[in-house]
Amino acid sequence: MSTTLPLGRVGERVKRVDGIPKTNGEFAYSSDLFAAGMLWGHTLRSPHSHARIVEIDLADALTSPGVHAVLTHEDVPGQKRYGLEFPDQPVLALDRVRYFGEPVALIAAEHPEQARRAAERIRVAYEPLEPLVDPERALEQEPLHDERWTHGHGYRDDPRPNVVRHLVIRHGDPDAEGAVSVSGVYELGIQDQAFLGPESGLAVPDGEGGVDIYVATQWLHVDRDQVAPCLGLPPERVRIHLAGVGGAFGGREDLSMQIHSALLALHTERPVKMVYNREESFVGHVHRHPARIWAEHRADADGRLVSVRMRILLDGGAYASSSTAVTSNAASFACGPYAVANALIESTCVYSNNPPCGAMRGFGAVQTCFASEAQMDKLADALGLDPVELRLRNALAPGDVLPTGQRIDGSLPVAEVIRRAAALPVPELEPLPREAIRLPGGAGNTTRGEGVRRGVGFAVGFKNIAYSEGFDDYCAARVRLREDGSAEVHCAAAEVGQGVTNVILQVARTELATDDVVLAPHTTASVDSSGSASASRMTWMAAGAVQLACRAALEERERTGGEVDVERIYRHVRTSPLDPETGQTTGERSHVAFACAAMRVVAEVDVELGLTRVVWIGTAQDVGAAVNPQAVEGQIEGGTAQGLGLALMEEIQTQGGLITNASFTDYLIPTALDMPPVESVLIEDPEPSAPYGVKGVGEPPTVVSTAAVVAALRDATGRELTRVPVRPDDIVGL
Amino acid sequence: MKIELTVNGEQREADVWEGESLLFALREKLGLPGSKNACEQGECGSCSVLLDGTLVCACLVLAAQADGHDVVTVEGLGATGEPHPVQEAFVEAGAVQCGFCTPGLVVATVDLLAHSPQPSEDEIREALSGNLCRCTGYAKIFDAVRLAAQ
Numbered sequence: 001m002s003t004t005l006p007l008g009r010v011g012e013r014v015k016r017v018d019g020i021p022k023t024n025g026e027f028a029y030s031s032d033l034f035a036a037g038m039l040w041g042h043t044l045r046s047p048h049s050h051a052r053i054v055e056i057d058l059a060d061a062l063t064s065p066g067v068h069a070v071l072t073h074e075d076v077p078g079q080k081r082y083g084l085e086f087p088d089q090p091v092l093a094l095d096r097v098r099y100f101g102e103p104v105a106l107i108a109a110e111h112p113e114q115a116r117r118a119a120e121r122i123r124v125a126y127e128p129l130e131p132l133v134d135p136e137r138a139l140e141q142e143p144l145h146d147e148r149w150t151h152g153h154g155y156r157d158d159p160r161p162n163v164v165r166h167l168v169i170r171h172g173d174p175d176a177e178g179a180v181s182v183s184g185v186y187e188l189g190i191q192d193q194a195f196l197g198p199e200s201g202l203a204v205p206d207g208e209g210g211v212d213i214y215v216a217t218q219w220l221h222v223d224r225d226q227v228a229p230c231l232g233l234p235p236e237r238v239r240i241h242l243a244g245v246g247g248a249f250g251g252r253e254d255l256s257m258q259i260h261s262a263l264l265a266l267h268t269e270r271p272v273k274m275v276y277n278r279e280e281s282f283v284g285h286v287h288r289h290p291a292r293i294w295a296e297h298r299a300d301a302d303g304r305l306v307s308v309r310m311r312i313l314l315d316g317g318a319y320a321s322s323s324t325a326v327t328s329n330a331a332s333f334a335c336g337p338y339a340v341a342n343a344l345i346e347s348t349c350v351y352s353n354n355p356p357c358g359a360m361r362g363f364g365a366v367q368t369c370f371a372s373e374a375q376m377d378k379l380a381d382a383l384g385l386d387p388v389e390l391r392l393r394n395a396l397a398p399g400d401v402l403p404t405g406q407r408i409d410g411s412l413p414v415a416e417v418i419r420r421a422a423a424l425p426v427p428e429l430e431p432l433p434r435e436a437i438r439l440p441g442g443a444g445n446t447t448r449g450e451g452v453r454r455g456v457g458f459a460v461g462f463k464n465i466a467y468s469e470g471f472d473d474y475c476a477a478r479v480r481l482r483e484d485g486s487a488e489v490h491c492a493a494a495e496v497g498q499g500v501t502n503v504i505l506q507v508a509r510t511e512l513a514t515d516d517v518v519l520a521p522h523t524t525a526s527v528d529s530s531g532s533a534s535a536s537r538m539t540w541m542a543a544g545a546v547q548l549a550c551r552a553a554l555e556e557r558e559r560t561g562g563e564v565d566v567e568r569i570y571r572h573v574r575t576s577p578l579d580p581e582t583g584q585t586t587g588e589r590s591h592v593a594f595a596c597a598a599m600r601v602v603a604e605v606d607v608e609l610g611l612t613r614v615v616w617i618g619t620a621q622d623v624g625a626a627v628n629p630q631a632v633e634g635q636i637e638g639g640t641a642q643g644l645g646l647a648l649m650e651e652i653q654t655q656g657g658l659i660t661n662a663s664f665t666d667y668l669i670p671t672a673l674d675m676p677p678v679e680s681v682l683i684e685d686p687e688p689s690a691p692y693g694v695k696g697v698g699e700p701p702t703v704v705s706t707a708a709v710v711a712a713l714r715d716a717t718g719r720e721l722t723r724v725p726v727r728p729d730d731i732v733g734l
Numbered sequence: 735m736k737i738e739l740t741v742n743g744e745q746r747e748a749d750v751w752e753g754e755s756l757l758f759a760l761r762e763k764l765g766l767p768g769s770k771n772a773c774e775q776g777e778c779g780s781c782s783v784l785l786d787g788t789l790v791c792a793c794l795v796l797a798a799q800a801d802g803h804d805v806v807t808v809e810g811l812g813a814t815g816e817p818h819p820v821q822e823a824f825v826e827a828g829a830v831q832c833g834f835c836t837p838g839l840v841v842a843t844v845d846l847l848a849h850s851p852q853p854s855e856d857e858i859r860e861a862l863s864g865n866l867c868r869c870t871g872y873a874k875i876f877d878a879v880r881l882a883a884q
Contacts, residue, residue, distance in 0.1 A: 019830045022833030029770070197770070633828070641872070664777035664866065665777055
């Protein structure tokens with residue numbers, strides 16, 4: 001399927017090119033695919049969070065009706081393990097399972113129900129082991145992995161068991177004394193991406209031993225590079241094609257059913273479709289790291305930060321995924337967007353038998369923003385200063401130095417976003433009594449509002465754009481310019497709902513000065529890697545690559561005439577690793593660029609019932625330059641909703657590592673009744689090193705909104721509220 | 735078992751297993767994957783269809799229960815090249831991101847506007863509170879409903 005160009009160039013409000021097909025059912029998501037003769041794949045998963053596998057008996061399953069294949073680790077022809085950054089995760093459990101829901105065996109059958117029933121007839125003899133579920137005890141317990149997967153990669157090779165990464169950032173003199181000091185301990189539960197389109201896809205054998213996989217993912221090429229070695233195939237015999245993606249938010253960075261469906265397809269020589277249901281989806285992808293954070297902030301009498309000390313403990317769960325980078329990000333943004341001369345930040349991520357954690361929108365910065373902004377409010381209170389004024393006095397600006405030693409040399413309008421968000425007028429208190437739908441808890445509120453209290457909160461957050469710490473982060477684009485002036489663009493950038501398809505077409509249309517541009521299917525077969533649709537990087541990187549390729553194509557045509565076909569690779573400025581001992585950048589920079597946001601929230605709580613209602617949110621966000629303002633607003637509104645969810649309701653609950661709420665009945669995400677109006681101001685301060693001055697916009701709203709919503713609840717209740725999600729019990733009985 | 739039903743105005747037949755939902759039959763047996771499979775337990779509204787004119791979650795209706803009944807799915811709302819006004823409003827307002835919730839929201843909005851052509855803000859929120867969206871934060875969906883109501 002090719003897409004035709006919408007009207008519009010860079011900077012214009014443009015309708016989504018995939019809009020109508022998504023409203024009428026035509027758009028093919030990964031769960032909608034069909035191939036003649038296809039079988040249905042199913043995964044048998046571990047019911048234990050930690051157990052040894054003694055024996056697997058497949059006999060009954062193999063003779064079950066409609067079954068064409070039952071596979072275990074013995075049927076994995078290539079590498080037995082894979083991983084986004086470290087190959088520590090078995091394709092199918094070897095002799096031990098380390099988390100609830102770990103894949104153990106695969107079934108292909110003619111009907112999905114036949115596959116499920118056959119799975120029930122696989123007899124796995126487990127010897128349950130004591131699960132490691134308290135991250136604070138992980139450092140003293142038996143190692144969960146025999147090998148030190150994350151050692152030897154330039155991080156501090158921590159000798160303690162179960163450490164995924166331990167990073168210490170030491171800057172200036174952390175012992176420096178201030179006039180005031182505040183401290184606190186903060187905790188965040190496990191959040192799920194809860195994208196609506198469950199993991200799914202179709203693997204089709206090519207008849208020559210290779211395979212085509214149609215899947216919803218965030219990064220086609222890194223999927224291929226993990227899948228091919230496990231299948232024992234060279235990369236070119238595994239082609240990954242982007243199927244319609246029903247949301248991602250980090251949860252599709254790691255593989256889910258890619259290798260499994262391909263194994264079944266190659267084994268049966270039939271196309272195999274796999275679709276997780278919601279319960280399976282909750283165990284089928286990584287989550288946001290739960291965290292415990294100890295913080296101490298010192299300031300002088302004028303409210304200038306003197307020193308920040310923070311200890312961050314992240315629970316990575318059973319496998320490494322992207323935990324090493326999350327550990328670093330949490331530390332990098334621990335001080336918030338404030339200038340701090342002295343800091344000691346210790347960030348540790350451990351393995352456990354809890355659900356595996358990895359990338360989710362905000363990537364480490366969400367956790368520390370929650371702690372750091374609570375600390376800033378405490379500091380304002382201790383100093384008798386207005387919280388907004390305190391933040392302004394400490395706001396980072398270009399030229400300032402971060403605790404990692406990196407000088408900010410691009411755009412970072414922290415004071416501007418603070419001023420603009422603080423200037424947004426707050427709606428007036430709605431009189432009582434009122435319609436129940438407008439009370440905390442909505443229709444569930446049976447009072448006349450006697451217990452309603454209102455609060456106003458404020459928070460600021462920032463985060464890096466693109467990959468950091470020396471990662472070779474690039475994006476390719478290919479442009480075929482025909483003699484008639486029409487063009488075809490190839491770019492593997494994953495359209496996950498954020499609208500990068502429009503970005504690519506807007507850039508090509510602008511650069512080539514023609515309407516006649518189509519975007520070819522996103523695939524590993526026709527273009528080099530785009531890198532991941534994550535880290536708020538895809539708009540910047542795709543715009544850079546398409547711009548380069550378009551300009552090269554025009555030059556080439558100038559020179560040779562006729563049809564030209566060129567591919568170009570775009571790279572952002574190089575970054576350097578952090579020193580493993582000091583946490584200081586070993587070059588000019590460890591991060592490429594930054595984006596910030598400030599948010600003001602009005603919330604009401606019912607202190608008799610423990611219910612909440614967010615009334616209004618106003619935000620100012622640093623967006624660089626908006627390629628498509630409508631899409632930018634959409635990112636801000638949606639990103640805000642996810643942060644509100646973490647503040648008020650979203651938490652994966654576990655007992656002994658077993659997830660107890662793997663459904664939308666028990667894991668709640670914000671509904672149309674939970675979301676207030678969001679007023680957003682776009683601050684356009686172009687990033688000098690980016691094409692058109694763009695910045696990524698997806699993550700800052702999620703980083704800041706959890707902190708801002710809880711600040712409003714604190715204002716309403718006068719309570720510390722140090723843990724999210726805030727529960728009714730935390731609010732009742734004032 | 736064989737079922738016969740009217741889908742988007744057409745008489746259709748399907749051979750279904752007794753345990754199959756209407757959603758599965760629509761998606762996998764009748765070639766209509768527009769209704770989505772996001773939770774399959776009636777919590778998210780992504781599979782919303784009209785069954786004899788009533789808004790239902792197709793995942794909670796057995797295919798066998800739809801035998802002899804009339805079903806309208808998202809595919810049946812507009813015509814080729816001529817989207818339904820609610821579909822156009824969703825695109826115009828920027829209410830579509832990943833789009834997985836969109837078919838269900840479009841059907842729910844069509845149902846809302848059929849009963850209440852000029853819904854209030856509270857009415858819109860309440861009517862759509864059974865449809866989860868993870869991308870948009872709902873603001874532009876409310877814009878779309880207001881736009882479609884004009």
